[in-house]
Amino acid sequence: MGHIVLLGMNHKTAPVEIREQLAVACASQANPLQLFPYLRHVQELFFLSTCNRVEILFTCLSLDEATQEIKALLRTHLGTPQISAAELEAGLYVHRDEQAVRHLFRVSASLDSMVVGEPQILGQIKAAYREAITYRTVRVILNRLLHKAFSVAKRVRSDTMIGCYAVSISYAAVELARKIFGELEGKKVLVIGAGEMAELAAEHFLAQGVRHMAVANRTLERAMALSQRFKAKTVPFDHILDELKDVDIVLTSTGSPMPVLTFQDVKSRMRRRRNKPLFFIDIAVPRDIEQRVNEIDNVYLYDIDDLQGVVELNRTERRKEAERAEHIVWEEALKFQEWLRTLDVVPTIIALREKAETIRRNEMRKTLAQLPGLADRERQAIEVLTESIVGKLLHDPIMFLKKKATRDSKQIFVDHTQQLFNLTDGNRPHSSALTEVLANVKKDNENSQQK
Incomplete structure (x- = not known):
């Protein structure tokens, strides 16, 4: 082995x-x-x-x-x-x-x-x-x-639910938006900033079905690069307030030392929105949005501290799910080891089947030679009958070998089987004796590729 x-x-x-x-x-x-x-x-x-x-x-x-x-x-x-x-x-x-x-x-x-x-x-x-x-x-x-x-x-x-808990700020932000709106397909998103955090958030928004996205950044080239990747439109940074009347979600992640959106900026735009709910996610440090914005009716503001709490809670949940996943890994590893141990008896099983099939074909040839008047249908019936007899006779010794394959003493049973059935080719090299296993692996591969 x-x-x-x-x-x-x-x-x-x-x-x-x-x-x-x-x-x-x-x-x-x-x-x-x-x-x-x-x-x-x-x-x-x-x-x-x-x-x-x-x-x-x-x-x-x-x-x-x-x-x-x-x-x-x-x-x-x-x-x-x-x-x-x-x-x-x-x-x-x-x-x-x-x-x-x-x-x-x-x-x-x-x-x-x-x-x-x-x-x-x-x-x-x-x-x-x-x-x-x-x-x-x-x-x-x-x-x-x-x-x-x-x-x-x-x-x-x-x-398990190991992949169901957001453990990054960007992912947590999008998950929070999804929980508030139920689903994000059809929602309009404005991303202010084009750094790594904003890029990851845009990627998660796209994965959640958002198809209407706008990107605003002080450097237009960076905004254009991000918009091309996510099939979004670009918005001049000085015109972001005009976008507030149409969007559902605003995510900010700039490096600005001062707030990008103030209480008065947002409040004045809510009248034009007819108080349609507006959801802000501020993942910038320092914060891009004045905290007072959260006091406006139908405006919901979450900053990075709010999301950090969600992330820490989710990390705890993932650790719990990971414990369940570890049990699955151990179980499946043991199953694979059992399969590996069965490979030692495969050459003997194949040799046993080949010898039985050789005997069956030889005897069939002798018998059919003495019955020249048989119709094709009758010949086929005898073929099926002999195959069935051989299969049933081999079933018990083959199952016996497979059960013993996981034991340390399996070689004793392999040797006895080879002697009992006079399997002169039972000791053929391991790599050339796995025809049946290879066929099964090929079948598994084809099924996996189809899926």
């Missing part, structure tokens, strides 16, 4: 200066997947690089030699002059077998992310998997493992 190994570094084990240099090197200088043919001790290879982690997942028979090859690959082909061998080694972690499986499942379920519950990591793993398929570096084991990781992430999302 071989090993599954995961070697990497993330935001917990290495400073960003090292991670970013390694990630850049991986992306631009040498893709590890291209070097796969030169790795003598590595059987399968998967590579993941994001802004917060660099990980290599591989299978091998010789654990020490393969691990040293992967480390040498990182040092020689992916290392940069700015990263010493000692720095690289200090930031690396190595997980083996069940620990590696569990780590991958935690990563895919976003339990190991800097922001627990963020959805982007699963898409990044799927993209890395497609790249590995292109380079043909994943086979039976990693194919099955990665597809299992996808299903674990999906189960965590469906069985």
Whole structure:
């Protein structure tokens, strides 16, 4: 039985200066997947690089030699002059077998992310998997493992609420707006400012169905860049008061030292709105909107402190959901380990089926040769009958082997089965004896791609 190994570094084990240099090197200088043919001790290879982690997942028979090859690959082909061998080694972690499986499942379920519950990591793993398929570096084991990781992430999302609580200020702001209005589709939004926080908020608004968005910024070029990305219109910064008569939500995130909107500015515009509710989200520090604006009828103002309280509460809720998700990960990791252990009996099961089928066909040929007058329908009926008999006879010994596959003493039962049925080809190499498993994996892959 071989090993599954995961070697990497993330935001917990290495400073960003090292991670970013390694990630850049991986992306631009040498893709590890291209070097796969030169790795003598590595059987399968998967590579993941994001802004917060660099990980290599591989299978091998010789654990020490393969691990040293992967480390040498990182040092020689992916290392940069700015990263010493000692720095690289200090930031690396190595997980083996069940620990590696569990780590991958935690990563895919976003339990190991800097922001627990963020959805982007699963898409990044799927993209890395497609790249590995292109380079043909994943086979039976990693194919099955990665597809299992996808299903674990999906189960965590469906069985827990880990992704339902906003843990960023921008996301919390949009979630607050959604709770107030019920749904945001059809609502009009004015974004004042074009920095990172405003950009993230605009992205979340778009995801919630907002299609009428305007952007105002002191630097027109920045406003235009943001508006083009989110298909919004630009508004001259000096004309933002005119926009107040039409919009439903105003989000502000500027660097202004003084308020951008005053009590009098808003109050005078509410008459033209005929007191239609107006929702302000001020995520700027210093604040962009005078606090007194909240005293105006049908005007609702939330600042960054209000949202910070929501975020902290949501972080607590996510931690509770993460505990439930961890249980799912452990359960699914154990199931995968059980599947791995069954691979040792697969060659014997296949040999048993092939021998039985060979005997059936030979006997069918002899019998049909003596009955030349049989019609095609009768021949087909005999074919079905003999296949059914063989299948029923093999059912019990095959189920017996599968049940024993999870035991440490499984080799004893495999040897006895080979001797009992005289399976001379029962010891064929592991990689060539997995025809049935490969077929199932291929079927699983096709089903996943269709979904």
